[in-house]
Amino acid sequence: MFEYAPAPESRDIVDIKPAYGLFIDGAFTDANNHFKTVNPASEEVLAEISEADSADVDRAVAAARKAYENVWSKLPAAERAKYLFRIARIIQERSRELAVLESIDNGKPIRESRDVDLPLVAAHFFYYAGWADKLEYAVADPRPLGVAGQVIPWNFPLLMLAWKIAPALACGNTVVLKPAETTPLTALAFAEICRQADLPPGVVNIVTGAGETGRALVEHPGIDKVAFTGSTEVGRQIARAVAGTGKRLTLELGGKAANIVFDDAPLDQAVEGIVNGIFFNQGHVCCAGSRLLVQESVAEELLDRLKTRMATLRVGDPLDKNTDVGAINSAAQLAKIRELSQAGDNEGAVRWSPPCELPDRGFWFAPTVFTGVAQSHRIAREEIFGPVLSVLTFRTPQEAVEKANNTPYGLSAGVWTEKGSRILWMAQRLRAGVVWANTFNKFDPASPFGGYKESGFGREGGRHGLEAYLR
C-alpha cells in the first residue's frame, strides 16, 4: 500500500520556442551555426540553439562595452539597485515556469528546482540589489571593472547565472554570459526577463555555445574580468589563457568533499545529510559530499541506516513532484560516471544500489554507494559528479582531518558531531572553503562560497562576493 500515483508538474506553464537566437544588445539575433538542446530524461529535442562564433562574441562584448561606458556606469547606484530589485521580483513572479523549464532542460527534480534553485536565484538578486548603492560600506572607493565575461556550468543553470550576473551588475559592470551548451534555456528566459525589467540593452548579453564560444569569450581582449564555474581542467586552461592579460579572474571548480561523521553525531540527521550531500541534484554538485568519512565505531550502524534510507529515494521523471533523484544531465556525463564506477569495481570497492527501476529512455544512474574504499582508489580521488558515494573510515579526529585534506581539491567539507568544540577544531583544520556542521549543501546569498587549492579562487556570495567585481 501507498505507492504514490504519478504527480507530474504541468508542462503547459512553459513555452519553449523551436529555436533561440543570441541575446546581444537587448535583442535576439541569429547565428550561423546551431546545436540542439535535449531533455535528458527523455532525449527529446527541446530547441535549436544558436552557437556564437568569435564574431558574435565580438558583437556581444562591444555591446557590453557600449552599455558600460554610456549607460550603466553613469547610472546612480540606487537606480542600478532598483533594476536588480525588479529582476528579483520578476523571477519570483515567474518562478514556477522557470523551475519547470530548468527541470526539463537539466533533468533535476522539480522539487529541487522549485524549492531550492528558484528561491535562491531570486534571493541572490535581492541580496545584491541591496548592495548596489552600499558598496562603500564594503570596500573603500569601490569602482567597477568594466565588462565581465562569465562562463557557467550545467548543474545549476539559472542559479549559477544569478551568482554571476547579480554581483557583477550590482557593482556597476556589464556582462557577457555563456551558459552551458546542454542547459541554455533558462538563461535565454532570463534574457526575456531583462527585457521585462526594461534593463538597458547591452548590460546583459547571453551568448550560447560550447567550449569554442567559451574560449572566444574568455580570450577576448575587450573584457576586463573572467568568471568561470566548471571543471578544474577547464579552469586551469582559462587561468593559463588569462595569464599576463591583466584580466581579473575568479574560478569555482571541482571538489571531492569529505563528509565526516563522528560516533556522537545525530545519526538520523547525519543520514539525511549524507543523502542530501551526494544525491542532491544527482550528485551534479561541485561541493557534493562525495567522500563519506565515518568513524569506525559507528560505521556499521550508520551504513545500515544509510542503505535503508537510500531504498526510499524515488528515482525518475524530473517533473514528478515526488521524484528525489532525476536524470543525469547528458550522455557524456553518464559515460563518465559509469567509467569511474567501473574503476571502483575494478579496484575492489564494494558497490551497492537500492533496487530501483530506471526509465528506458534518457540518461539515468541509480544512487550508488561504494564501501571498502581506500584513499588510493580513483573513486576516492577523482570527482565523479554523479550520485556515487565513496565510504571510508577513520579512528580519530586527526586521522579524519588528514584524510579529508588529502586531495588536491578544497571546496567544502561536512562535520557531524554533537560536540561544538570539535566542530570548531575540525573547521579550523579542514582545508576547504565551506565547512558545514551538522548540515550539508546549504547555500545563501549572504554566505560566501568558493574553494581552496584546485577548487578555485575568489568567493561568490556575501560581502566577499563583491570583491570579484570591484577594482
Added chain:
Amino acid sequence: MTVTPTIPADSGLAEITSTAGSLRGFLHGLPGVDQVGAEERAARLATRSIKKSAKAEAIDLAVSMVDLTTLEGADTPGKVRALCAKGMHPDPGDASVPMVAAICVYSDLVAEAVRALAGSGVGVASVATSFPSGRAPLEAKLADTRRAVEDGAGEIDMVIDRGAFLAGDYAKVFEEIVAVKAACGQAHLKVILETGELVTYDNVRRASWLAMMAGADFIKTSTGKVSPAATLPVTLVMLEAVRDFRARTGRQVGVKPAGGIRTTKDAIKYLVLVNETAGPDWLTPAWFRIGASSLLNDLLMQRRKLTTGVYAGPDYFTLD
C-alpha cells in the same frame, strides 16, 4: 525495581532497565536529534504530492486509523453515543466509507461507549491515569485504569509523569508505565508522552524508548490539552524510535499522533511520514492511529470531492 516488563531476553534491554543508573545511561546514550535537521526532513516529506488513486486510498486508510475522540468536562452519555454512531458509520449516505479504529473517551464513559459499539468492530479506548496532567497518586492511576478495563475498554491511553521525566527520575516514569501495563491486562496500552511539555526532540526520543522498554504497545504524542500537540517532526522522531526499537528487539510498537490534525492534507502528510520513516508495516490501524475529532469530517469532504469531482461543503456532513 520491582516489576520486570515483557521484553525479549536477547535484546539486552532487561539489563538496561534493571537499575536507575543503567536506564539513565542508556537513554542519554541514544543518538541525539538535531532539531534543524529533523524539522527540515519532516518539512520536506510534507511536500510529497499525493494525488488520484493514491489519495483515495490514503483517505480511506486515514479514516480507518482515526481514534475519534471526545475528552471534555462537558461529555455526557448522549455525546458519547452520538460519537459512537458517527464512528461506526462516518458517512450515512455512503456505506463504502470504512469505520474508524476506535472511540476515545474518559474512563467513566467507557461503559456507555462499549454498549453503543457492541459488535461493531470499532474499539473503545479510554484515557486513564488522571488524564491529562497525570498528577495523582499511583494507586489512583491504577484504579482509573482497572475501572476502564473492567468496563470493557480494549485500549488504555495513559499519560507519563512529565514532572518525573523532566526531573530526571526516569526510573519512576518507567515503573509507573510497567504498573499500568500490568493493570491493563489484555488491553492495549498507549503511552502519551505529552511532547509539548518535553519540548526537545532529544527528550521525545528518550521518552519513546523509555515507554517502549516499559511495555507500551503504542506511543502517543499528546493529550490534545497542551500546545503544541502533535507535530510532524515530533512524530518523525517517534517513528524513528519505533523503527529502531523493532530492529533491536524484534517487537513492533505503534505510534499515535493526537491533537491538531484537522485536515486531510495534514493526515496524508502523516501517512507519508509513516511510509518513508518506519515503513509500510506501520501503515495499518493496528500500528498507526490518529487521535482527532474534526479531522473525520474533512476526510469525508475530500473523499466526496474525489468521487463527485466538485468541492463539498460542511453542511452535507454530520456534526456529532
Added chain:
Amino acid sequence: MTERLSVRKTYKLFIGGAFPRSESGRSYAVNDAKGTFLANAARASRKDVRDAVVAARKAQPGWAARTPYNRGQILYRIAEMLEGRRDQFTDELRGSGLTKTAARTEVDAAIDRWVWYAGWADKIAQVTGTANPVAGPYFNFSTPEPTGVIGILAPDGPLLGLVSVLAPAILTGNTTIVIASEPAPLPAITLAEVLATSDLPGGVVNILTGHRTELAPWIASHMDINGLDLTGADEDLATDCEQAAAENLKRVLSPTTNDRATDPGIARMTAFLETKTVWHPVGI
C-alpha cells in the same frame, strides 16, 4: 450639475495593526499652510501610549526572529506600496505647504530611502559584526541584535523625515511607537495604511498623532521602552526626555540636523543595536 461631494477619510491612530480612535475620544484640527481646515486628527493620550507599548512589546520577539531576508522582503514590499500611493502622498504633502515639485521630490526620496533601508536588512550584520581573534583556543564572534522597543519622536518633515527615522529602527528587528509630526500628522496615518497592507506584522510600527509635549514624557519615562529617538523634539523637550530616559538607561538618539537628502549612513541603525559576543572553545 453640482460638483460631487467627496467622501473624506477619518484619520485614526495605528496600534497593533489596527486603526482605533484615541481612547480619550479627543481630536485636533489639522490645517494646511494657509490655515484651511484639512481634517481632524486623533489626539492620543497617555493610555494610547500605554496600549501602543504593549503592542510593540508583544510584536518584538516575533519580528526579531524573522530572518533578515524576510524583513528585507517586507520592507521592499512597503516601498512598492508607497510607490502605488505616490500621488496621494504628493497631494498630502502639498497640503502641508510644499509646491507640487517639492512634494513629488520628497515623496520619491522617501520611497527610494525605504528601498535603501530594505537592502540593509541582511547586510548590517555583515558590516557591524566581527570574528574576533582572541588569544586562546576559542572561537569568538560578535553580532548585532535589536535593542527592543523604541519610542520615536518623528520630525516635522512629514514623509521623508518619518521614513528616515522609522525604517532604520524596524529593519533590524526593533518595534516602535512613533509620535507623528504634530502640525502635519496626516501623511503618517496614510503611511500606516501602507504598513497595514504590506505584510508587516501588527505592532511592529505603532503611530500616534497628538500633542508632542503631552505624549513625549510618557514615552521617555516608560520602563518597558528600550530606546528613544528624539529627532523630532526641540531642545527643551529633548533634555527633559533624555533625563527621564536615564531611569532605565534607554539608548537615546539626540536630535540632529542632518541633511536628509544625503546618504544617511548606518548610525541610525546602530543606535538601536546591541552587540552580542559569543565565546566557544575549540578542541577535540
